[in-house]
Amino acid sequence: MNNFIDPVGGSAPFCLLEIGYSKVFTTCLLEVTVILLLTILIISGNMVVIFVFHCAPLLSQHTTSAFIQTMAYADLLVGMSCLFPSLSLLHCLQGLDPKLTCQVFGYLVSVLKSVSMMSLACVSVDRYIAITRPLTYASLVTSCRVRCCIVLIWLYSALMFLPSFLGWGKPGYHGDVVEWCALQWRTSPAFTTFIVALLYAPAALTICFTYGNIFKICRQHTREISERQHSTSTYSDKRYAMVLFRITSVFYILWLPYIIYFLLESAGIYHHPAASFLTTWLAISNSFCNCLIYSLSNAAFRKGLKRLCSFCLHCESQIIITLWFYK
Known part of the structure; x- marks a missing residue:
């Protein structure tokens, strides 16, 4: 990272937040702390x-799990x-070309974020089909079509941000x-208009349309259940839809400041380094919030988590017993 000369003539570090510089570690301490914490989480x-x-x-029985897993892998790569x-x-990357490094990194992260966003949109479409066409769902949403859709998500995201890597704009x-x-x-x-028109807007409109109709249907089914008191399948669909709706809501709440700032800077209305840093890493924190919300809201996921913890504890106890025996 390069330094710049401050107004008083001394050498100062390049810190977007302009606070929290550590002379002991010669780095922007606050920024390092925020980024490392989010990376670990x-x-x-x-x-x-x-x-x-x-x-x-049980989780794998849902077709939606393929999109959730795709989102998890994309978010994992964002963290890495x-x-x-x-x-x-x-200061561990000295000697790299800053222009090429910025373009490659910006392109890769943008592609991964796009995959995560489009996976959420596909999840909403999948749930919409499952609830509006339950009798033909199995024939409409096949494993082959789901795999093709996931491949298309990655290809579309890779092509969407390719112009930024070639120099059209900053993603x-x-x-x-x-x-x-x-x-x-x-x-x-x-380029900002291009991204909003072909990625952000279609994904947002798709999610709003599908979840709006899903909850309208769920309210109607809830009234029928309260009258008949003999069906639980629709209630399960409603709970599963609520989990995904929370993930989607948090996604746009965390991303809204970033998108607004992106539009304002692109239009030349407002620019501030601290705002770019805070809105960016607030948005990236969504990659952790997705898994947190899903784990806290889904009973099948909690059961699977308990099974994983039990397996880890069993393995740990076996290792301890083995080590004690060989002593």
Whole structure:
């Protein structure tokens, strides 16, 4: 990371928040703390989600689980990619070309975020079909079509942000802890419009439409259940839809400040380094919130988590017994 000259003539570090610089570690301490904390939470949380899915057969019975797992893998890779800004702040990436590094990192993180967002949209469509067409759901949503859809999500996301890697515009602020990313790489109104029109807006409208209709149907079914008191399948669908709705709601709550700032800077209305840092890492924290909300809201997931914990404790006890025996 490069330094710049401050107004009083001394050498000062490049810190977006302009506070929390540690002379002992020669780094922006507050920024390093925030990024490392989120990195640890995102990686550990999504690894738990992935392991639980492999240990809980009940979760795999839902077609939606394929999209949830895709989202978990994408979020896990987001957490692993966050090691780049952490290492950059700790001066462990000296000698790399800043322009190429910023473009590659920005492209990869943007693709992963797009996969996560589009997976949420696919989840909402899957639940919409399951509730509106329960009799033909199995024939409409096959495992082959789900796999094809997941492949298309990755391909579409990779192509969507390819122009940014080729120099059309800046896709986000994830690498702005590197001075070149923050000061030299500018957003483009045309590219921002392109991203909003072909990614953010379609995903948001799809989710609003599907969940709006899902909860309208669920309210109607709830009234029927209260009258008949003999069916539970619809209630289960409602609970599962509520879990996914919470994930989606938190997603847009955390991402809304980032999108607003992205639009404002692209239009030349407002620009501030601290705002770019705070909105960016607030949005990235969604990669941890997804797995947290899912684990706390879904009974099948909690059962799978207990099974995983029991397995780990059993393995640990076996290791301890083995070591004690060989002593």
